[in-house]
Amino acid sequence: MFYQHERLALFIDGSNLYSAARSLGFDIDFKKLKDEFASRGTLVRAHYYTVLIENDDYSPVRPLVDWLNYNGYTIVSKPAKEFVDASGRRRFKGKIEVELCIDALEIAKYVQHIVLFSGDGDFKPLVAALQRTGVRVSVVSTVRCSPPMIADDLRRQADDFIELADLEDKVGRPPRFDRDDHQSDGGLPPFMSAES
16 A cells, blocks of 8 residues: 555544544554654655634643644644534534645645545545545545444545554554543643653
8 A cells, every 4th residue: 555665645634533543442642653654655744634722721632733733743723613502502613624625735746645534525526636636545544433434435535445443553542631630641641652
């Protein structure tokens, strides 16, 4: 699936990858993830996409975003939009698909292989467009949960499907951090291991 001479880029849909890993019972160690894919080719960029809640006293994503930003990831974030649902509860929504698509199409002329960490079927047209430029696209997600985290049409469109569960020993770590139990991992943020 990978060639050592290939220039490759990672595109990570943060919330989708988080949900997929959690459904499999582990967390992602982003240092290991970057190292793993750098060993498979020439890693040009690693992009991480997320939606942030502004003016929130505690956001579990913000320490992750800061760490990734200082450790070689390109962070693309946008503020979540707040709304009140039918039952009167405060909710947030936000999407980063457009930003991810534009960035992937722009970088296509500089790489031979893009690895997309998402199972969102909305990315099928992006994968097809990248393939038309000559770029190979691998998609990382999981079918080993119920329901599967990857849309069938996205899986069919990709050049390669990489089962996230098969990467657990290379990029995963046991979930050790809980928002209500900050001491469970010596105070380390959820994306870092003691080795980071």
